[in-house]
Amino acid sequence: MRIRAVHRYFWPDTPPYATFLREMATDWVSRGHEVEVVTARTTGTDGRGGRTVGGVRVSRVPVVAEGGPLPAQPANLVVFPLGVALRLLRGERPDVITCSTAPQVTLGVAVSLVARWRRAAFVYHCMDLHPEIGRLSGEFARPWVYRLLLRLDTATMRRASRVVVLSEDMRRAVEARDPRLADRTSVLNNFSLGDDDGQPSPLPEPASGRLRVVFTGNFGRFQGLADLVASVGRLPSHVDAELVLMGEGRARTEVDRAVSALPTDRQDRVLVLPPGPPSAARALMRSAHVGVVSLAPEVARYAYPSKTATYAEQGLPLLVVCEGDTELGSSTVTEGLGWAVEPGDVEGLASAMAQAFDELASGRHEARCRRVREHYERTFAKDRLLERWSGLLGEVAAARRVEQERTA
Secondary structure, eight states: OEEEEEOSOOTTSOSHHHHHHHHHHHHHHHTTOEEEEEEEOOTTSOOOTTEEETTEEEEEEOOOOTTSSSOHHHHHHHHHHHHHHHHHTSSSOOSEEEEOSSSTTHHHHHHHHHHHHTTOEEEEEOSBOTTHHHHHHTTTOSHHHHHHHHHHHHHHHHHOSEEEESSHHHHHHHHHHOGGGGGGEEEOOOOOOOOOSOOOOSSOOOOTTOEEEEEESOOOTTSOHHHHHHHHTTSOTTOOEEEEEEOOOTTHHHHHHHHHTSOGGGGGGEEEEOOOOHHHHHHHHHTOSEEEEEOOTTGGGTBOOTHHHHHHHTTOOEEEESOTTSHHHHHHHHTTSEEEEOTTOHHHHHHHHHHHHHHHHHTOHHHHHHHHHHHHHHHTOHHHHHHHHHHHHHHHHHHHHHHHHHHO
């Protein structure tokens, strides 16, 4: 097959999907397909077309640079999709075109229209669902903006041969837009991006008998990290635990205030570390006993956090902050992966940490780690998911050929 894959970033860019797409594209090449990635020309990358990475042809189109006369993010909602469309309209007709949701909504509109024009199968890989996520964050707060973007994105899904989402919650959200999308929506989660380069942990191992709880990633305003810090002040006196937060973001000030509000004898139990490379974050996880996945209310219905797979790869039990009736919340409990707490429940967070400490003290912690590793192999193992991706692309390409023969 001739496969064209589109995303705003591609290796050596650092966002997770940049590496994720490289793994998928090189796997497709290894199976005998001709693959081209169309991505953006960014700082530190060669803008010339025709370069190859692992047998994958890489074409980079211009984007508006940050710090210039135009606001980069809104400008690239138009500039990047337009550049992608012009690139995809050239050359041999592809069998399959894929794109993800970066930038949101507008990229899917452009790529799906080009795929229809070129009579190629189109796979829409939704890492999250927009504009629903934008509405929750306040980015698309104006009702008319939200309605317009929802119509545009739903039309993109109707043009798709397959819509790929990461969870059953996301699949239900797609079907709520249009029940006719049910038959073309597939649940296919992301694999973990392992990186074993020997990077040391930024912290030594915790003291013997001390529970280490870690959160790594973006300090977002809607992740409830201040509640997580506040829960340290609610821990029973017998619980010897520390909370390590590694990252940076808009909520850093709120986190610092929450630490200052803790009782004096608990403030040193919260450690805030600067962000580091993914390998350093993984090394920190290997020194810990519990990994935190914290989401704002309703977010788990429209997205699935990638750090869940990363924690699972390390065999790290989960402390999940999201609604209990979501796939992430319910599976954490029913499969024995850890604890699920409703957003805003500070007492529930403290109770979960206390239960994790009791497990560690009683020697039951390792049994839970084994369940997490088994869950990883079933759900997030790379080889298994790459095989499913290959099968999915083959199916949509074959179905498109049959359709073309019928209408010829």
